[in-house]
Amino acid sequence: EQIEKGGYDHFMLKEIYEQPDAIRDTFRGRMLADQGLIKMAGIDDHIDKFINAKRILVVACGTSWHAGLVAEYVFEELARVPVEVEYASEFRYRNPVIDKDDVLIAISQSGETADTMAAIKLAKESGAFVFGVCNVVGSSISRESHAGAYTHAGPEIGVASTKAFTTQITVLTLIALQLAKKKGKISTSDFHTYLKELETIPEKVAEALTTNDLVEKIAAIYKESKNCLYLGRGFNFPVALEGALKLKEISYIHAEGYPAAEMKHGPIALIDDQMPVVVIATKKGHYEKVVSNIQEIKARSGKIIGIVTKGDVDVKNLADHVIEVPETIEFMTPLLTTIPLQLLSYHIAVLLDKNVDQPRNLAKSVTVE
Numbered sequence: 001e002q003i004e005k006g007g008y009d010h011f012m013l014k015e016i017y018e019q020p021d022a023i024r025d026t027f028r029g030r031m032l033a034d035q036g037l038i039k040m041a042g043i044d045d046h047i048d049k050f051i052n053a054k055r056i057l058v059v060a061c062g063t064s065w066h067a068g069l070v071a072e073y074v075f076e077e078l079a080r081v082p083v084e085v086e087y088a089s090e091f092r093y094r095n096p097v098i099d100k101d102d103v104l105i106a107i108s109q110s111g112e113t114a115d116t117m118a119a120i121k122l123a124k125e126s127g128a129f130v131f132g133v134c135n136v137v138g139s140s141i142s143r144e145s146h147a148g149a150y151t152h153a154g155p156e157i158g159v160a161s162t163k164a165f166t167t168q169i170t171v172l173t174l175i176a177l178q179l180a181k182k183k184g185k186i187s188t189s190d191f192h193t194y195l196k197e198l199e200t201i202p203e204k205v206a207e208a209l210t211t212n213d214l215v216e217k218i219a220a221i222y223k224e225s226k227n228c229l230y231l232g233r234g235f236n237f238p239v240a241l242e243g244a245l246k247l248k249e250i251s252y253i254h255a256e257g258y259p260a261a262e263m264k265h266g267p268i269a270l271i272d273d274q275m276p277v278v279v280i281a282t283k284k285g286h287y288e289k290v291v292s293n294i295q296e297i298k299a300r301s302g303k304i305i306g307i308v309t310k311g312d313v314d315v316k317n318l319a320d321h322v323i324e325v326p327e328t329i330e331f332m333t334p335l336l337t338t339i340p341l342q343l344l345s346y347h348i349a350v351l352l353d354k355n356v357d358q359p360r361n362l363a364k365s366v367t368v369e
């Protein structure tokens with residue numbers, strides 16, 4: 001097992017560090033940035049289904065559901081198609097309205113999650129086109145889908161999902177870009193700019209990973225906290241949910257992710273000097289509004305950990321700590337802002353001596369209801 005961990009103390013840390021390569025593997029052979037091309041058989045062979053879809057339904061569970069939420073924002077922004085994201089467990093039992101022209105995207109690392117499988121069956125009965133985004137090759141969901149795209153993240157052993165999440169977002173971004181281009185919703189020059197930028201994301205993820213030592217120090221300060229709040233907006237709202245989920249899963253600290261602007265409708269009541277609040281405040285993504293949320297937290301003595309764009313000044317002046325990530329195009333920021341949140345939960349769990357790779361009560365793949 002030590003050999004399999006490749007010199008890392010835990011699979012989770014190894015998998016966090018594998019993300020630059022995993023993301024590169026996800027777009028290898030699919031994205032030809034120099035030629036301004038995306039080639040994905042799973043999409044290209046069925047592009048009419050996607051173009052004609054009046055809406056896209058996304059079903060998933062856990063971390064994969066968070067990737068689906070990011071995809072909702074990216075698809076709507078780029079391809080201008082309505083997207084609904086649902087927990088597979090809710091979808092399967094609520095008699096949903098499914099049209100035969102809908103495209104259903106099922107996202108699953110393992111490809112074996114029972115609820116997601118059941119949601120696929122339901123969609124197929126209604127005649128919808130089912131597209132699977134799985135990591136495990138040959139898994140049940142990949143076989144049950146009409147078409148799909150693998151994430152190519154490689155085996156993920158740690159129960160808390162890390163590289164599966166960022167590679168899911170990568171695949172879904174490629175699909176959104178291809179669809180946007182085929183539908184004529186983005187210009188050729190924007191398409192090229194986006195591909196060129198996506199190509200730099202692995203390097204930028206590697207740069208985000210250099211925050212590790214700083215994140216470990218921050219983890220040591222807050223490891224005894226009983227609660228933690230994560231806030232984000234727009235593309236980074238799902239990242240806030242995912243950051244909170246990671247902390248819950250492996251450190252057993254209660255954490256909540258919230259859209260930053262919803263703070264005033266509840267969570268603000270919880271803020272005192274004992275409450276760490278992780279705020280994703282990258283440039284462009286409603287930055288000024290998030291800065292004013294930070295001021296509100298500060299006024300209530302909350303402890304602020306800001307995830308900011310490199311070179312940020314405003315949040316640095318207000319926050320107790322800032323963790324910088326490189327600048328990128330707004331819809332790609334989740335691929336970077338996720339990294340310090342994964343590291344933060346990892347280090348807190350290690351400092352608390354928890355079983356990082358196999359947290360209590362959780363399974364890597366939930367094949368029963």
Ligand code: G6P
Binds near residue numbers: 062107109
């Ligand atoms: C379990 C795992 C999570 C995962 C979820 C969905 O709860 O512990 O890490 O996100 O299942 O799994 P899937 O394989 O469908 O992505």
